Amino acid sequence: TQLLEQSPQFLSIQEGENLTVYCNSSSVFSSLQWYRQEPGEGPVLLVTVVTGGEVKKLKRLTFQFGDARKDSSLHITAAQPGDTGLYLCAGGTGTASKLTFGTGTRLQVTL
């Protein structure tokens, strides 16, 4: 069974701080996706990484896929209250279509 562990589970920071969320597994994934989910809504895709060592930037968010494609990180620079939400990583394998979701990191950014 493929498992994705995220850390930390909860994170409460003040506006302007930086943070990193980790997504780790003992399994290899062919793609790794990051989603953000707000209360009462479905997950919204932020980014997909497919190459080991790949780094993608989305404004203040930086995503990295581990060299061995077993782990990923999400770094947010100068967090804002609008970044508040549940961050989920999800791994995909080449021949299967289902996504394996991580345990989630709940982020709260306060003024």
Next chain:
Amino acid sequence: NAGVMQNPRHLVRRRGQEARLRCSPMKGHSHVYWYRQLPEEGLKFMVYLQKENIIDESGMPKERFSAEFPKEGPSILRIQQVVRGDSAAYFCASSQYGLTFTDTQYFGPGTRLTVL
């Protein structure tokens, strides 16, 4: 282009009743996935369907749960004789090509099922 639509958004059932959850994929998408999210947990894959076919149901409980995606109309997730443990948010996602390596799954807003 409308996104993935799910209805109802909230559904309340008593133990023993049936629950029917509907999902209309994005226009042009023929691949549908159902996931379940228990409170304070991540999403768990249930089933993957293409039009008129179940491709992967490895995450679906063996009893009481069924899914279909007919040629015409929305995908339906059906839960018979619901129990309190079925209370969860059920999300539908759709994609164009059906491979996670190159494809994106777009999620609907979910149906929140409460079993009394």
